[in-house]
Amino acid sequence: xxxxxxxxxxxxxxxxxxxxxxxxxxxxxxxxxxxxxxxxxxxxxxxxxxxxxxxxxxxxxxxxxxxxxxxxxxxxxxxxxxxxxxxxxxxxxxxxxxxx
Numbered sequence: 001x002x003x004x005x006x007x008x009x010x011x012x013x014x015x016x017x018x019x020x021x022x023x024x025x026x027x028x029x030x031x032x033x034x035x036x037x038x039x040x041x042x043x044x045x046x047x048x049x050x051x052x053x054x055x056x057x058x059x060x061x062x063x064x065x066x067x068x069x070x071x072x073x074x075x076x077x078x079x080x081x082x083x084x085x086x087x088x089x090x091x092x093x094x095x096x097x098x099x100x
Contacts, residue, residue, distance in 0.1 A: 002063045003035065003098040007052035009088040016054075019082035023075055030069040031061045050089035059098065 010016045027033065035057035043052050060066040069075060 001098040002060045002066055004058050004095045005093040006056055007091040007093050008054040009051040010054045011088045012086040015082055015086035019086055022078035026075045030065050033059050035059050048091045050091050
């Protein structure tokens with residue numbers, strides 16, 4: 001299992017929800033899933049200047065599957081339509097193999 005921990009600065013919650021709804025069937029088709037999802041009100045320590053108000057984990061069967069998902073034309077279309085207008089910034093906090 002390969003896990004990616006992300007931090008976002010969501011500026012349009014409704015549009016971000018449309019993104020999630022649009023990409024979820026694609027994600028599950030790749031065997032991926034969300035593990036945790038948090039709305040964050042205060043960041044006490046950060047290694048980036050980006051604001052973060054949403055933190056989540058996204059899991060894939062492998063790193064190769066993750067890379068295929070993020071380069072899938074159907075995913076990219078959903079990303080371009082909804083994600084780019086709903087967030088100010090995104091921060092990759094961690095990517096790692098996860099022992100289950």
